[in-house]
Amino acid sequence: MPTISVTKQDLERLAGKTYPLPELEVALEFAKAEVKVEGDELRVQLKDTNRPDLWCTEGLGRTLKGYREGEYAPYPFFSASADEDHRIEVDPELEHVRPFVSGFACRNVQIDDNALKQLIETQERLAENYGRGRSSIAIGIYDASDIVYPIRYEAVSPDTRFTPLQATSEMSLRQILTDHPTGQTYAHLLEGFAAYPLLRDARGEVLSMPPVVNSASLGRVEAGDTHLFVEATGTVLDHVLHTMAIFAANLADRGATIEPVVTHYPYDTPRGRQIQSPVDMAIETTATLPQVHDTAGTALDPKQIETALTKMGYRDVTTSDESVTATPPPYRDDLLHPVDMIEDIIIGVGYETFDAVMPRDFTIGKAAPQEDLSDRIRHLLVGCGFQELFLPVLGSLDNQTRRIRNDDAPAIVIANPMSEHYGCARWSLIPGLLSVEETSRRAIYPHRIFEVGEVARKDPDHAYGSRTDVLVAAMEASEDANLSGIQSYLEAIAYYSGFEYELRPIDHPTYLPGRAGEVVSNGQAYGMIGEIHPEVLENWGIAVPVSVFEVDIAIADRA
Amino acid sequence: MADFDLTSLHALEIKTLRGFTQAPETTQSDADLEASSGLEAGQLRRAVEWLVSKSLLAVTSEEARISVSLSDQGKRFLEVGGTPESELLRRATEGSVTLGDLQGDDRFDRGDWGSAFGSLKKEGIIDSDGPHIVLKDAERAAFHTETIVDGLIGRFREDPEATVSIETFSGELRAHIEESATGRGKGKSPVRLSEQTVREYALTDDGRETLTAVLDQNLTGEEVSRLTPEMIQVGAWKQVGFRRYDLSIRPPRIQTGRHHPYRAYLDQVRRKLLSLGFEEMKGPLVETEFWNMDALFMPQFHAARNIHDAYFVSDPSESQGPEEPHFSAVGRAHRDGGDTGSRGWRYPFDPERSRRLLMRTQGTALSARTLAGGPNIPGKYFAIARCFRPDEIDATHGAEFNQVEGIVLGGSINFQSLLGLLKLFALEVAEAEEVRYVPDYFPFTEPSVELQAKHPTLGWIELGGAGLFRPELTAPLGVDVPVIAWGLGVDRMAMVSLGVSDIRDLFSTDLDYLRNQK
Structure with missing residues (x-):
């Protein structure tokens, strides 16, 4: 947002x-x-x-x-024709680098401090958010008084030199990408290209090196300027044109006279080879009245619809007995479907004027089966005197592997963690329970804690490469914690959930040798039980023995 | 004072008070009280101390007394009926006797005989004539044979354990007692001196009132503190009274087994939704971009899909699928709207991108899967889903959060029923009285509404949002009726309800905090 x-x-x-x-x-x-x-x-x-x-x-x-x-000022420049010499000529080489450019000029604009600040803010906001960090749209603003048409949008050698903003002498384009602060930020956008985009005027004076940096000569705008040239380059034609339409409307609102400029392409584009800017982006949209009424949930009369759409900036609003047709403002390109216009009608009428009608359809409430299982086990463990926990799913890879002496754990690894604390999804609940022990050494012992929760594990047999399981883990930390003590609680769950199980001895690095077992039911392993290995306890700074079991709640599914 | 709580009286205190039953106005010494209460000295001492501290008993006088009691040596003399000195003198008056003869008499040690001989000789009462002992001063001998034997040792004949005030002895004996008992005399002393504080007590006004109450309620101090299995088995409970408890004393709070407060809050929301006829949805934590975004008609260039807005998974890196026919239909809707009546997003939809894995960023992914899986029509669905977004962590943003969200679908769904549903949630789930609806934006709904509710202290707060799924979303998933998508900001609702100001506390790892949180 x-x-x-x-x-x-x-x-x-x-x-x-x-x-x-x-x-x-x-x-x-x-x-x-x-x-x-x-x-x-x-x-x-x-x-x-x-x-x-x-x-x-x-x-x-x-x-x-x-x-x-209830009315908007018209923008006649969207339908004005451009001067013959107001043109941008595009180098064929750019088709595969950064294919689109669009621009316009404006006169008689009073660029005061507010206006300048807003121009720069809008430029940044649109290029960053709409243009995804200048990749699909980058915008340049220039003092137009020194620019000589036609402007050329060229693909040039990285050795071409000019003086960029924030520099005192000429630099090569290659150098800008490595040494100039703005160049460094956006260098990745030109990675892998043999030639770089450059905008020059008819005399060969550099305007800018899109999408990176303006030149220090033409590409500098100051308060007091009255004659500007604005352009956008990019990879998505309609987004580039849309950006120019917004800028033109904004400058017109500040009193400017907009002068269209035509871009001449040597290759085909979705809108042909000659495209004038600014261009009216809006397309006429029609919704049937039943569509409007069905969506709104109530009948709106045509007059209401017309008023609402006009308030929302729509033009050429016409209604008939069957439908409503209207064109959104020229700077809007967001209507994909009649529902978009219908929402504008509802907003224009005002949300507060609609009734809240309670849903009347009869439906049957139904819990997810694993949630019913979870609940049963949770209630049993609380009855056994355990404190329930509710812990984060994301955690550090170190906690989920090395600190429990299990480097082979099937942990899901995050590609872009904010910090190492959120480097993976938990594959086991035990590290979470150990982290509670780590922070709760001052709490009166014994500690009996548990969590029933989701974990995600790598699973090459699964179509998505991973699966989500619901586990229960219960832990006792006390002087007397041992395997049979914690097993007595597993016994309780097994008894009341009606499943049989046996323990199959296992040597596992997280547990003390000879004091761990796999929990097996009907020949399938569902989890493990054991006394935590003292080296693990040392890793977590825990000073009392800890015993734990962790099983997939599916073990208790009798269905 | 009349409301003095008798249950705070210990059994020993009751017995001590009852020692004053016969004469509540009189004073009694420790010895008197021992007799009247029937308590042992040690028990009495404790009871008196408690009663004095409760101002039920007052000390009326207090004096220090020196008293005399027999030492082990003295008790031996009492048994023998004399001291080595008195026996020596008696034998000497009966006839010729030598120290050797005496030391053959094993009623006393050889050393005792020796020191008796030495001290009598030094006093000039006897002398030696060769080996023979000769009596020289019969008058002074009588002090040893009569005064000491009868006047001192003899005083303890009735009770060898008695203590006797030193004041009751003659001046001559007192000097002797003091000299020998303080170690100035020779040999082992037959007596010991001890200093005691002798107090006298009387009931205070409160004490008398309490005594009256004790007597009225027939409390004896013999009440039993525990009802034992034996008493029940043999019926002994019928013969005893039970000590009344002081109910003002509170025991420590037990560490109970307990549900996590936030999880319990979610349980409550879940029960509410089930009771409103919603069916629960579940789905994977690790999602494909397809179900998390593509299927929701979020274009692949959408800002919320960039690297800063989702946790992407590097291992495993890619999934198979997604399943047809939804995969192709969704791709078409993105490219040009397909046959949904939309112009689509008009960009080259990348099927590879659809296979990328990420941590689910929104519970709506579950709704998309439900729509594609052939939902009930009409139908109501919900999920309580853990979701993940790389926010800067602070008091109101965590790396993960819980979303309660879902869908309602059917032929009668429209904007007004959407408002009705939100109102229902506000009333039933959030228990808010006053609500308002504000235009909102979600990439996958049109129109979209934000639900605000009036909180008594916080003012208007956002409870959640809802909208009608776009046709570009529902049609490719095979659904041709309107669908409300809704979501509630349950973490924030829980914080308000639980009085938690830092979202991180909802997932606390501090056991003390959890044990103490209400």
Whole structure:
């Protein structure tokens, strides 16, 4: 979920109204935004990951105003035609590097500090979240007054040199990726390519090296600039175009005159070889009235539907006896299915106007069989005087293997752990119980503890390479803890659950030799019982004998 | 004072109080009380100490006394009926006797005879004439033969264990006793001196009142503390009274077997959902990206699918499957919507990605499996599922959490029944009175609702969310009726209910904490 910083005054200026904070919080709910105050700024969390047009002050301000007033300002530039010379020419080599580029210019914009801050914030938010760390979208903003058209989007040798932002002299593209701080961050995006993308103007002046860094000459925007060029490059054409549509609408909201630019491709794209930007992303959507009513659960009259859609920014809303047809705003590309428009109708009408109708279908409640088994065993062990535990599934690989002297344990290993404490999923409950002993040396003995819970184990015979089992582990830590003592509780479970078992002696590194057994029932091993090996006790800093059993609860399944 | 709790009186205290029954106003010494209470000195001493500390008994006088008792040597003299000195003098008056003769008399040791001879000679009472002992001073001899034998040793004839006040002896004997008992005299002393504090006691006003109560209730101090199996078997319980307990004394709390408080909370939620007609779902902790995300129509480029938002599994690294026909149908829905009426996400769906394994990030994966497995229609399902996300760990975020979530499906499902379901949860599961519904976003539902409930102190809090599954999700899994997907933030509800402020405490490994948590 993206979170953005918003200056309240700036938002209110764009929204055309001053909002007391509580009123603002409620007003933004329909935009699925949550507001928190942080110093002079508002931190706004946007829940809708498909609405990047809302991830900026301009988008929120525009929506507040439109929802309140029931109408939105039109953006005629989406249908204007571009000047012949306003073009970007694309190098055929880029088709397999970073194939898409799109841009536009704007004039008469007053870039004050707020606007500049917002431009940069929006650039980062869209490139990071929508563009997945600049991989599918990267955005550049330039002072357009020195740019000479046509702009060229080229694939060039890594030895090509220019001076990037935050540098004082020319560097080769190769050097930027290894030595420049921004270059280092995004170097992985160009890994494996023989040529790198470069944007230059007609004179050969470098604008930027997408998706990495702008040049220090053309690629610098300052407060006071009035003439900008904005571009996006990327790997998904519609996302690149969508990004430009959002930026164009945002700058227009701040008073800019938008000048379209046409990209000329030497290869085919899903939208042809010449694509003008900004482009109206929206597509006309139709929902049948039965669809609307069935989804809403109540009949809405066409007038209500029209008003709701208009409040939500839709254009060309028409209703008939059968259906409603409308086009969302030009900067929205998130409607996949009529249900998306139907949700906007319901939000536009207001959630609070709908009745909460209790479900009436008759259904039968039914517990999962393993949960019934778990419950029976849990109640028995509590009756036996054991404290129940509820421990994390994730743990350290060291705890799950070496510290119980079992390096061959079938533990599931996490590829991207936050820390070694969460390096694997538990394959056994015993390390968890030992960690309780480790932290509870001051608690009055005897300790009788247990957990019934899920573990995950590698299993090459399973289609998913692993399986999830429900185990019960019960542990006694006391001066007198021994095998027969803990076995007496297993006896109780076996007796009341109605299963027979026997112990098959086993030498296992976790247990004292000669004092461990496999729990076998109907010829199948379900777990183990034994006295914990003193070296394991040392590993966990436990100073009293510990005995334990751990069995799969399936042993108790009589069905 | 009238409400003094008689159950706090020990049996010995009752007996001591009862020693005053005949004359509650009089004073009694230790010796008097021993007699009147029938207690031994040691028992009495303890009982008196307790009664004094309870202000039921007061010490009225206290004086130190020196008393005389026989030593072992003295008791021997009493048996013999004389001392070596008196016997020596008696034999000497009867006729000629030598020290050798005397030492043949084994009533006393040879040394005793020797030292008696030495001390009498030194006092000038006898002298020696060759081996013969000659009496020189008959008058002073009488002190040894009469005064000591009758006046001192003889005083103990009735009771050899008695203690006698030193005041009762004549001045001459007192000097002798003091000299010999303190070790200044020669030889072994027949007597011992001891200093004792002699107290006298009287009942206080409270004490008299208590005594009256004791007598009224017929407490004797003979009440039995334990009912034994023997008493029951032989019927002896009929003859005895039982000591009344002091119920104000509390024993220590026992370490009981106990359910984990959070697990017990989840049990309660589970029972509630079962009672509302929901069927329980279970599924694997390690999921494929297919069931965890693809099947939920979350595009493979979705932000929640990147490396920072899920724990991916490196060993094992990949699964077989997923199963057809769902695999192809889901892929089509992603690419171009297939025949779901959607334009789809329009990107190259990667089937390899679907096989990657991760730790389940959302319980909704179970709902997807249930839909694909041919659910009941109409049907209501729930799961309490452990889920995993790589959040920064703090008081409100753990590496894992529990999700209570599920689905409700059937022909009558729509936005209004979705609101109704949420209201039902708020009332029945969270026991909240006042709720509101706010637009929300989930990648797999449209429309989506956040459920907020009014908490008496915390204000509006988020309880959970729900939405109608998108057709792009249900159709490829073979379901053609509307489906509500719902989820409740059960960890947070449990924290509020259990009064826990740090989510990590829900999974505590501290046994003391668990034993003490209410």
